[in-house]
Amino acid sequence: MKIEREVFWENMDMVNRIGQQDDGGITRLALSDEDMKARDFIKEKCKGLGLKVWEDGVGNIRARKEGRDPTLPALLVGSHLDTVPHGGKYDGTLGVIAAIETVRMIGEKQINHRHPIEIIVFSTEESSRFNISTVGSKAITGKLAISMLKNYTDKNNISLYDALIDRGYMPETIQESLVRPENTKAFVELHIEQGPILEREQIQIGIVEAIAAPMRLHIHLAGEEAHSGSCPMSMRKDALTAAAEIILEIEKVGRDESKYQTVTTTGNCEVFPGAMNVVPGQVNLFVDVRGIHIESVLRTLNTVIAKTSEICNKRKVNHQLKVLSQERPVMLDQKMMDVVKEKCKKLGLAFKQMSSGAGHDTMNMAKVVPSSLIFIPCKKGISHNKNEDVKVSDIENGIKILFETVLELAK
Amino acid sequence: MKIEREVFWENMDMVNRIGQQDDGGITRLALSDEDMKARDFIKEKCKGLGLKVWEDGVGNIRARKEGRDPTLPALLVGSHLDTVPHGGKYDGTLGVIAAIETVRMIGEKQINHRHPIEIIVFSTEESSRFNISTVGSKAITGKLAISMLKNYTDKNNISLYDALIDRGYMPETIQESLVRPENTKAFVELHIEQGPILEREQIQIGIVEAIAAPMRLHIHLAGEEAHSGSCPMSMRKDALTAAAEIILEIEKVGRDESKYQTVTTTGNCEVFPGAMNVVPGQVNLFVDVRGIHIESVLRTLNTVIAKTSEICNKRKVNHQLKVLSQERPVMLDQKMMDVVKEKCKKLGLAFKQMSSGAGHDTMNMAKVVPSSLIFIPCKKGISHNKNEDVKVSDIENGIKILFETVLELAK
Numbered sequence: 001m002k003i004e005r006e007v008f009w010e011n012m013d014m015v016n017r018i019g020q021q022d023d024g025g026i027t028r029l030a031l032s033d034e035d036m037k038a039r040d041f042i043k044e045k046c047k048g049l050g051l052k053v054w055e056d057g058v059g060n061i062r063a064r065k066e067g068r069d070p071t072l073p074a075l076l077v078g079s080h081l082d083t084v085p086h087g088g089k090y091d092g093t094l095g096v097i098a099a100i101e102t103v104r105m106i107g108e109k110q111i112n113h114r115h116p117i118e119i120i121v122f123s124t125e126e127s128s129r130f131n132i133s134t135v136g137s138k139a140i141t142g143k144l145a146i147s148m149l150k151n152y153t154d155k156n157n158i159s160l161y162d163a164l165i166d167r168g169y170m171p172e173t174i175q176e177s178l179v180r181p182e183n184t185k186a187f188v189e190l191h192i193e194q195g196p197i198l199e200r201e202q203i204q205i206g207i208v209e210a211i212a213a214p215m216r217l218h219i220h221l222a223g224e225e226a227h228s229g230s231c232p233m234s235m236r237k238d239a240l241t242a243a244a245e246i247i248l249e250i251e252k253v254g255r256d257e258s259k260y261q262t263v264t265t266t267g268n269c270e271v272f273p274g275a276m277n278v279v280p281g282q283v284n285l286f287v288d289v290r291g292i293h294i295e296s297v298l299r300t301l302n303t304v305i306a307k308t309s310e311i312c313n314k315r316k317v318n319h320q321l322k323v324l325s326q327e328r329p330v331m332l333d334q335k336m337m338d339v340v341k342e343k344c345k346k347l348g349l350a351f352k353q354m355s356s357g358a359g360h361d362t363m364n365m366a367k368v369v370p371s372s373l374i375f376i377p378c379k380k381g382i383s384h385n386k387n388e389d390v391k392v393s394d395i396e397n398g399i400k401i402l403f404e405t406v407l408e409l410a411k
Numbered sequence: 412m413k414i415e416r417e418v419f420w421e422n423m424d425m426v427n428r429i430g431q432q433d434d435g436g437i438t439r440l441a442l443s444d445e446d447m448k449a450r451d452f453i454k455e456k457c458k459g460l461g462l463k464v465w466e467d468g469v470g471n472i473r474a475r476k477e478g479r480d481p482t483l484p485a486l487l488v489g490s491h492l493d494t495v496p497h498g499g500k501y502d503g504t505l506g507v508i509a510a511i512e513t514v515r516m517i518g519e520k521q522i523n524h525r526h527p528i529e530i531i532v533f534s535t536e537e538s539s540r541f542n543i544s545t546v547g548s549k550a551i552t553g554k555l556a557i558s559m560l561k562n563y564t565d566k567n568n569i570s571l572y573d574a575l576i577d578r579g580y581m582p583e584t585i586q587e588s589l590v591r592p593e594n595t596k597a598f599v600e601l602h603i604e605q606g607p608i609l610e611r612e613q614i615q616i617g618i619v620e621a622i623a624a625p626m627r628l629h630i631h632l633a634g635e636e637a638h639s640g641s642c643p644m645s646m647r648k649d650a651l652t653a654a655a656e657i658i659l660e661i662e663k664v665g666r667d668e669s670k671y672q673t674v675t676t677t678g679n680c681e682v683f684p685g686a687m688n689v690v691p692g693q694v695n696l697f698v699d700v701r702g703i704h705i706e707s708v709l710r711t712l713n714t715v716i717a718k719t720s721e722i723c724n725k726r727k728v729n730h731q732l733k734v735l736s737q738e739r740p741v742m743l744d745q746k747m748m749d750v751v752k753e754k755c756k757k758l759g760l761a762f763k764q765m766s767s768g769a770g771h772d773t774m775n776m777a778k779v780v781p782s783s784l785i786f787i788p789c790k791k792g793i794s795h796n797k798n799e800d801v802k803v804s805d806i807e808n809g810i811k812i813l814f815e816t817v818l819e820l821a822k
């Protein structure tokens with residue numbers, strides 16, 4: 001088996017010229033002109049490989065290579081092409097181009113396989129435009145009511161539903177394309193880690209065993225505005241110093257629970273009125289908690305609630321804590337992980353079972369069919385950013401593992 | 412002596428109708444149409460009392476009542492009429508209307524006094540419009556070069572210099588009106604405390620012994636942006652958790668130094684990128700330190716610098732700390748304080764020597780002539796806000812003390 005480096009990189013480059021910004025970042029928002037152009041390019045590439053290409057009602061692209069037995073359930077392999085604003089070249093795109101390269105190699109070598117193999121390019125994975133993520137995989141697994149699509153709008157107030165209609169899709173027809181165990185054997189996604197662990201530990205392949213779901217909190221603190229010069233320290237109800245204590249407690253519980261792979265982040269701290277000469281009267285904190293062990297996540301939530309309350313009582317600051325969203329972590333299929341593990345051993349690649357803190361389409365697919373998410377390292381863990389970068393050797397390892405895994409499952 | 416309540420409150424009301432907002436706050440920005448209207452009203456009132464009224468080159472209003480000996484230096488008494496946006500009814504305005512009431516009472520009773528008494532309404536005390544405070548008192552004490560007036564601009568890019576010219580003032584002529592010991596015996600200002608101490612301690616009169624000057628710091632923290640889900644706690648360089656530790660150390664040193672009346676405030680904390688799913692990469696903190704003991708203020712600054720550095724080293728976050736401004740506190744004249752103290756004893760009012768954390772025109776005047784700043788309590792210490800409020804009895808006590816003090820000094 002030989003990866004056609006030139007073909008692979010030409011495909012990567014062609015896609016990443018679409019939406020490239022002056023700063024080097026890529027902006028290919030879901031269902032934008034740029035996204036549609038990238039999708040057209042991929043559809044043409046797939047047709048060029050002799051695949052049968054079609055799109056479903058929410059814009060997922062499917063490109064099918066039949067196996068010996070067309071009645072068998074298909075093996076799906078793919079990722080997404082849309083990006084965050086000023087995003088990187090590899091998040092999603094790598095998994096799509098690698099799937100194409102995998103199918104190309106299988107075709108070139110005329111390798112025998114019984115199950116159909118389908119490349120899938122998921123629609124609207126990033127939440128940047130419509131404030132909802134992994135739309136294509138949610139819809140195709142029956143987890144997103146079509147009526148809901150009208151509720152998600154972009155900043156120009158265009159709904160996800162209208163955007164799909166504008167692009168010629170018929171959301172209601174998604175029912176005809178649902179993924180079910182009868183038509184789908186399994187799903188495999190290759191993705192960059194978007195975190196620093198593999199690079200730091202010098203491991204080539206991450207085999208994801210669980211995908212954490214974010215729990216999101218909003219904490220509103222209301223103290224008392226006062227003049228920074230004339231209000232003595234002992235008479236203050238400073239919302240920002242209360243917030244600072246809470247931020248450190250949130251970090252502490254994240255550290256304490258990190259043995260269970262739970263992480264905690266305060267992503268923003270808005271201060272009102274935010275003037276140099278006013279003791280802050282109000283603060284909004286936005287908190288993200290992720291984990292794969294439900295008990296650890298719940299313990300973390302309870303600690304955040306208790307500490308917030310304790311700190312606010314001590315400081316006579318009022319508070320409101322709201323859970324904005326709370327999803328359950330997804331465990332991935334053990335047999336699928338074993339297949340990937342065997343292939344790593346065969347190719348002599350260092351691997352590690354790990355969890356994914358970021359969400360992926362795999363997380364929806366896994367609820368319906370056996371699914372596997374394979375990570376390769378990215379530089380410094382940087383992602384969603386123009387500095388997103390991956391070593392060429394890591395990409396080649398990833399494609400090799402994807403190829404071996406797909407063949408094993410489709411044979 | 413009898414305060415004409417009706418006259419006093421009518422004057423307060425007339426001024427505070429000018430610039431009143433729908434929310435009940437008062438917006439009378441320096442040199443705005445509203446400010447000019449309020450000044451016109453005050454000039455007419457003074458003329459009605461038979462005073463000689465004129466304005467200097469930066470718009471300070473002077474209204475003079477001659478005493479028996481016009482060659483003696485004058486006693487100045489007053490405050491300012493401009494407000495912050497959506498400010499209160501008493502900050503500044505109280506001191507002006509109380510000065511008018513004092514002079515009215517002296518005239519009504521035909522009380523003999525040797526020294527001239529001059530009401531002074533300072534121009535542009537608040538920094539809200541031009542980002543420079545106490546302009547009138549700085550200029551009249553020779554502490555503000557006229558050429559500098561062109562450097563301060565409002566949000567419409569109108570310079571303070573041009574705003575003065577537009578209103579018909581000739582800034583260069585300020586040289587003819589400078590306050591000097593030869594022409595000015597002393598200055599007295601009555602003002603609300605803008606802090607909670609007098610109310611809390613149930614004291615009627617605050618005799619200010621020192622005015623703190625703010626030292627302002629900007630701390631920039633640069634950690635590393637990372638995905639909130641995929642970056643483990645142990646590999647983070649979170650700029651916000653570093654900021655939280657620094658905010659608490661700033662509060663701690665303020666508490667430690669509060670026995671020297673030093674206070675510390677972090678007024679704003681800007682987080683970048685500020686997204687729920689991103690570990691914060693950068694934070695800007697804006698810090699205000701005020702005190703009347705130079706050594707305590709410097710010790711506070713050194714502690715903030717040392718702790719910031721220590722926390723950032725520990726967390727591997729880069730930082731830059733910049734001192735934006737640093738002024739020296741102003742000590743007020745002991746003999747003037749003694750006069751006010753005697754008057755409090757005579758009238759049976761509880762008083763307290765205290766410092767002022769907020770800046771006032773008195774702070775500039777005190778550098779040239781003996782000056783006194785007299786505080787009365789305000790409700791909950793609230794100021795610069797529509798909820799600014801003062802008890803009627805406290806206002807009457809303030810006017811009585813002002814009247815007695817002015818007479819004592821002018822007699």
